[in-house]
Amino acid sequence: MSAIRLLVLGAVRQHGRAHGYQVRNDLEYWGAHEWSHAKPGSIYHALKQMEKQGLLHAHEIAPSTVGGPPRTEYELTDRGEEEYLALLRDALVTYDQRGDMKTAAIGFMVDLPRAETVALLKERTSRIEAWRSSVTEHYVPEQGPGQLGHIGEIMNMWVHTADSEAAWTHGLVERIENGAYTFAGEGEPFVGVLAEGEENPYATGERHPEDHR
DSSP states (O other): OOHHHHHHHHHHHHHSSEEHHHHHHHHHHTTHHHHSSOOHHHHHHHHHHHHHTTSEEEEEEEEOTTOSSEEEEEEEOHHHHHHHHHHHHHHHHOOSSOHHHHHHHHHHGGGSOHHHHHHHHHHHHHHHHHHHHHHHTTOOGGGOTTEEEETHHHHHHHHHHHHHHHHHHHHHHHHHHTTOSOOTTSSSOOOOSOOTTOOOTTOOOOOOTTTTO
């Protein structure tokens, strides 16, 4: 499963309606170009593909301020909303050693109700523990990595990563259960996107032909 779909749908959803450059700008503001494959070309391609798939509705608006053809603004369709929430829920419970889906899911978790988010994160912890158990069927951490030669260091890394992530997830659940953050249905959400025209201090400056469409 690609993180780009979740990231693009989530960025559009936070604006209500957004053109492609806004989505790109938000993802760079979040640093997604560093921890995922959210590059300009893939962002614009995802927008067009998801419009064709009926997940986004495209609105043609006035020409951009720099001239050229009219810009296109996108908004989620009902199918797009369903797809977004399904991707988010799946990303919150899945443990696969990849950081992009996990990072995107944490960034959007407040789009779900508090109780549901807690339940999904607890399920994630259970899956981490099950994954760790599958590793330790073949590797005994107490005997050290040398038992399998230098290859044992790979399994040693896997176990330490799983333990660290399980501990972090437990802490996150505890913070949420104690009232941290504003979740869906609880009031005004945290504003994590840039306003139109607001300068992005983390922009890459990389130009793309689609930037002003």
